[in-house]
Amino acid sequence: MIISRRRFVGGTLGFAAFAGPARAQLLTADGFIEIHARKATLGLLEDGAGKTEAWLLGPGPGPAVIRARQGEVLKLRFINDLDREIWLHFFGVRGPTGLMTINVPPGADHAVDCVFTPPDAGTFWIAPMSDQSRLRDMGLTAVLVVEEAQPIPGMTDLVMVLDDWKLADNGAVEGNFGDVEAMVGEGRLGNWFTINNLFRPTLDLAKEGYTRLRVLNAANVRTMYLLFKGQDPMLVARDGQPVTPAILHDQSIALAPGERADLLVSAAEGGIGLALDLFEDIVEIGYLQAPKGAVAPPALPKDFALPPNPLSPLPAADKLRTVTLTLEGGLKGGLTSARLNGAERDLRTLLENGKGWAINGVAGPAAEPLFVATRGEAIRLDIQNRTAFAQPLHIHGHDWQAIGAPPPGLFQDTVVVPAGQTVSLAFVADNPGLWALHSLVAERADGGLVGTFTVGE
Template sequence: MAATTLTLSGRAFASPPETLEARPGTARLAPAEYEPTPIWGYEGGVPGPTLRVKQGGRIDRRFLNALPQSSTVHWHGIRIDNAMDGVPELTQTAVAPGGSFDYAFTAPDAGTYWYHPHNRTWEQLARGLYGALVVEEPDAPDIDRDEVLLIDDWRLTEKAEIAEDFGAMHDWSHGGRIGNWITVNGDGYWASTARQNERLRLRLVNVANARIFSLSLKGLDGWIVALDGQPLETPQRAGRMVVAPAQRIDLIVDVTGEAEASIVSHERNGSYAIATFTVSESAASRRTDPAAPLPPNPLPEIGPLESARRAELLMEGGAMGGMTGAMMGSRSMDMRGLVQQGKVWAFNGRADMPDEPLISAAAGETIRIRIENRTGWPHAMHLHGHHFRKVLEGGALGAHRDTLLMDREEIAEIAFVADNPGDWLLHCHMVEHSAAGMMTWIRVA
């Protein structure tokens, strides 16, 4: 019998695509004396399944929404076809409860990425909707094992249930929803085993709504080889690592601890191991060479900065920010009126999604955006569909990233080639800040 071909949402499949279902479930986030925590998860679990594909391979997933809310899937960090980006009212209509949407795209860049909802993200992400997307290099680096570690914080009640205060204005106007329980891969006591001298690749992903993690290694010695999925030209020794929401760090490390090795999170009230490796006496062969650079991805080369087209983005608002009002629609509103609308932040004097893009670019143009954080809080600025580089003093360029952590009162410039056609979101990935006004968009013709 000849194979049948199905055409779904304008794309042809030789057979029905695999599904990715968002649905309620439970997870044992807290210690065993507590009941499992009700969550929302892809395939009902936290995290969702890790999707792996070779560089240049295809992802085909039929998203099924079994949640009581509309939802989408955003494939974070992938230079993707615009129609697959998962942003409601910008690239697609949100998928209603009981509905479906077919995502199909090629993964052009090797690296560590992730996926999450982009509708009511401040609630759906906090309930557990996220998973890793790993795009593998054609030739694997010299390692013994590859571990994906999704780091999250949860706001749990005394019964280990997720606190339902998702729209709390205090969170929205301050640092975002900060939790009281940290997990790695949905486990408050994540642990594994390792052999001394074993060389590991650790893919760290900050999937928290708003928490900025400060991490270090104990009993592990190694190098940062990639940031936000993009390889560094020269690996850096791994010391204290700051990871903002949505950012990723790829490490290649050697196990040096004799009995235990760990990843340590440094918090205001102390330092804690959030991921632990019990080291066995059976030692692996010791490598003396440092980690080699990963092969570069085929990103476009940024053109001369002097002739780049420019845009300015002013960030205002929030608690202690001094903003007195902003535009919403065609109206100028004071802070009281904005708060009543759930808006407390503004980009360029506007607290809602603007009708016009921040910048319209022709495909292939080099763009510079100057961003000024005139607020009392840090922000993790994420650009969809592209990777950018921070413009350093003297015109040098930093590493390729898709999410930039900006401190309070900081001014920074990013540069990128607008090579991916479509309408692309630019927003703060402290997702409460985004919902409360910190979002705009760019257009690439």
């Protein structure tokens, strides 16, 4: 699996040509897209070997891809065929608060319908909000592709879900879930890399026009530094929100857990080798194959960009109300005690209860939100990271913009706060309801690095 940096940059790589894109769900007779949480056995090792017990959203073998259109009603029905309840969240979707995080009890009699109209076009995902370390690492994720209200001609989607699995030699998932050392440390790092639940697959580029790569990092903790050999893709969106198009120019693109990126490539420019930069090594993970007779697409206009989504513009800096959030915990993170279930607990008691992280001195969601905003109020979050780790954080129901950090005007639903530093973010609280802020490292979210905020009607 490991190759040298020199070989990736200058050599020829070999891949197994057998894979297709992830499969989509089917429409039921009453107009719902039915999504089953189910057990499946995957062959994640080389040439499809091994028997990995996985938990999937959809028929498999790849993560489910759900398609919707901006401004049109989306009807989803979730059925839990597992033996435990699951809480699922729509990451990056600015939908109604009561539907963006849902509880799905086990059993076909407890199906949960979710009907809403996506306001934004973009690449989003659905994943667990409880017992994240176990459920995410077992593969329980889906991609939600919301197409633009007006279709963009000449583009064909290719969804790529990057993941790292922690596997034994026979392909079985190593089940040390709930490990305290992993929770307070770096997290549950995998040792086996896949695209769409396949080892080193070959995926087909569109013969004509552009292929729009919709890439998701579904790993528990690992930031993926994705490299492209053979082409320089054009970045056109991050976290579902359009950006000023930019060519990568032989650079990797960094995706923290839960982050997404949309990139344009053309089969007329040839195939593309895909790899991860691990700094000490390069790991090849797949290949994008150009079909014979590929047709060069017309040149994009100089001012090309994806259509903007209807986000509320930020006011001037002096119109922002400042809220300070302090992250503590983990190894060498300075946490000695925190409030848990309404009472102050020392670190030993916290660890006995599976907690080791806190926001503003509170481990996990509490009865009182971190802050309350009125609808339409502009909020500045000063996030102080007092931990020894970089912290990727996600906001529910909204998108924020870093203050004083390039590129200006970039809205995302995730931010990485470096260890020991403070990052300031601004957003307009225009989506009423109860929402969450939390780590996108699964073990840290389970371990208490999550809190809530409220937006009034």
